[in-house]
Amino acid sequence: MRIILVQGDITERRADAIVNAANSSLLGGGGVDGAIHRRGGPEILAECRALRASAYPEGLPTGHAVATTAGRLQARWVIHTVGPVHSRSEDRSHLLASCYRASLGVAAELGAHTVAFPAISTGIYGWPLDDGAxxxxxxxxxxxxxxxxxxxxxxxxxxxxxxxxRALRGPGQAVDN
Incomplete structure (x- = not known):
């Protein structure tokens, strides 16, 4: 699988699936989540509400992923995943890794060939950027x-x-961007 880095706005990215750093409510919020909901339009929110009413009445658990339509985005699907809030007293790195694994699993099930990720949990959830990368x-x-x-x-x-x-160019790593 080819890995590339892009500086920009994920809501403008053309991909089969765009990953949303969602909150557990799935109903939109700030940061990437709010931007995806605003730009994608009401279709995304409608499907998220349906998911809350059926499969996730308590909200999407941290580290899990689920797909909806992408609405008006330049993608077919949005894959919503809930990242962990960083903690200095508890190692939650397995939950952050689970966000990426679960999202890729959903993408593969959907038949997505291209997937765009944000830097999950590195904003308001306080995950250190170097470790998150x-x-x-x-x-x-x-x-x-x-x-x-x-x-x-x-x-x-x-x-x-x-x-x-920096993380991509680590020792012995091939770079394709």
């Missing part, structure tokens, strides 16, 4: 996702791009 790239590299040919990390600013670039 390391976990994201390691997990994507190690997760089998039949049919997924390209994963892009769409990073909002130069700081996030630089951290992901």
């Amino acid at each position: 390391r976990i994201a790239l390691k997990t994507v590299r190690e997760t089998p996702a039949p049919g997924v040919e390209e994963v892009s990390f769409v990073l909002f600013d130069a700081t996030a791009y630089a951290e992901f670039d």
Whole structure:
């Protein structure tokens, strides 16, 4: 699978599936979540409400993933995943890795060939960017996702791009961007 880095707005990315760093309510919020809901339109919210009414009445658990339509985005699907809030007293890295694994699993089930990820949990949830980048790239590299040919990390600013670039260019790693 090819991994690329892009600095920009994930809501403008063309991909089969765009991953949303959602909150557990699935009903929109701030950051990436709010931007995806605003740009994607009411179709996304309608499907999220249906998911809450059926499969996830208590909300989507941290580390899990579920897909909806992408509405007006340049994608077929939005894959919603709930990242963990960073904690200095508890190692939650397995939950962050689970977000990437579960999202790739959903993408493969959908038949997505291209998937765009944000830097999950590195915003308001306080995950250190360097560690978030390391976990994201390691997990994507190690997760089998039949049919997924390209994963892009769409990073909002130069700081996030630089951290992901550093992690991608780690010792002995091939780079394709």
